[in-house]
Amino acid sequence: MNDRFALNNNSTSFPRFNKDYKEGKATFKIGNAFYRPTTKQVRDLGILAAKIHQEKIGKLRVLDAMAGCGVRGLRYILEADAESVWVNEANRNLQSLLKGNLANSLQPSQYKITHTDANRIFFDCYNHSDFYDLIDVDCFGVPFPYLSTVLWGTKIGGLVYLTSTDGRSLTGNDRENSLRYYGAYSRSHPAAHEQGLRVIMGKFQQHAASLGRGMKPVFAYFTGETYRLMMRLIEKPQLTEDNYGWLGYCHHCRDYQVVSWRKLGKALCHNDGERLVMSGPMWLGKLHDRATVEEMIALAKTWTWTEAVSLLEVMKAEADLPPYFYSLQSIGHAGKLDLPKRDRLIDALQEQGYRTCQTHVNSQAIKTEANFTTCVEIAKGLNN
Structure with missing residues (x-):
């Protein structure tokens, strides 16, 4: 599970089994579970969204489907004010660790612990009409087995917080698995990690649509290693030809182009008529919910x-902003320039009337409504 690391007893840099850890308001031990302190920010985002949801609906029931040492379950109770959390961890060897961590901070009525397969739990939730306000699925590798099943346990209006560590499939380095798991053909290009987020979001939307539902993005976060996205299950399907389609990349001029299903047969670069390298289908709508x-x-x-x-x-x-970004390295290479200063380039593009900003996916890149050629020309002007 991606926001934890394996404890290695042969390394003095790792904590000992009996050491107390503290994150947020939670105090816990990690034993021989997995835990990665460096991804605390991932958990922070989940807590913030959960607390806002709790304030709106007046309560919060959480299902932590792959709990590890239980830190997320603790934090949902202690910081997001969840009234209860179902903590599930398939590894039964962690039973005593989980019991100790939760019992030290919570009342028995606030939690329950199980050790079973997450998919079985989701279907049991549906069979018993026991739906949750937030389900956290911190899986390792491909999230495909849970993209449809998690919806069976989620309340309408509820949140799903999902992990993927499957970078190879999502960035075009394993296209067969991309087709197998996501029904998408992912190609490699400078904005491939944002593509990874969007491929998962698109597949999630497709599963929801097959149930007559929709998924509204809350936020999508690439940590530099893994993909974390939170989406809200809503009643109305969201997939349309405008927000679910294809992204074309021109290796000749380095520009991007959104391509609809009806124009797939005419997918040529607007600038030079070259054939586009196509990735998709994927979610092309908003990456985050601004409100x-x-x-x-x-x-x-x-x-x-x-x-x-x-x-x-x-x-x-x-x-x-558009569903892609331009790396400063690509802009500098195309313009035969040193690496452009990101903030100066953003300011210059904004002065020309283009909405432009940095992107969390790559600190050395920009998202903008301007095309790639415009970015290069403006960067050249800054270099003079």
């Missing part, structure tokens, strides 16, 4: 979570 992100920013400021505020401000700016 929710603004609420998360306000809450993070109240809690003085400064790192979260900085990240969320970037997410807010990039939320509805």
Whole structure:
């Protein structure tokens, strides 16, 4: 599970079994479970969104389907004010660890612990009409086995927080698995990690649509290693020809182009007529819900979570910009320039009337409404 690391007793850099860890308001031991302190921000985002949801609906029931040492379950209760959390961990060897961690901070009525397959739990939830306000699925590798089943346990209006560590399939390095797991053909290009988020979001939307439902993005986050996305299950299907389609990349001029299903047969670059390298289908709509992100920013400021505020401000700016970005390296290479200064280039593009910002996916890249050639020409002007 991606936000945890394996404890290695042969390394003095790892904590000992009996050491207390503290994250947020949670105190816990990791034993021989997995835990990665460096992805605390991933969990912080989940807590912020959960707390906002709790304030809106007046309660919060959480299912942590792959709990590890139980840190997320603890934090949902202690910080997001969940009334209860179902903590499931398939590895029965972690039973005593989980019991100890939860019992030390929570009342027995606030949690229950099981050790079974997550899919079985989702179907049991459906069979017993026991739906949850938030389900956290922190899986390792491909999330495909849970993209449809998790919806059976999610309440309408509820949140799903999903992990993928499947970078090879999503970025075009294993196209057969991309087709097998996501029904999409992923190609390699500079914005491939944003593509990864969008391929998962598109497949999620497709599963929801098959049930007559829709998924509304809350936020999508690439950590530099893994993909984490939170989406809200809603009654009305969201898939349309405008928000679910294809992304074309021209290796000749380095520009991108959104291509609809009806124009797949005529997918040529607008600039030079070259054939586009096509990836898709994928979600082409908003990457984040700006209104929710603004609420998360306000809450993070109240809690003085400064790192979260900085990240969320970037997410807010990039939320509805085109579904790709341009790397500074590509711009510099095309213009035969040194690496352009990101903030100067953003300011210059904005002065020309183009909506432009940085992207959380790559700190050395920009998202903009301008095409690639315009970015190169403006960068050249800054270099003179």
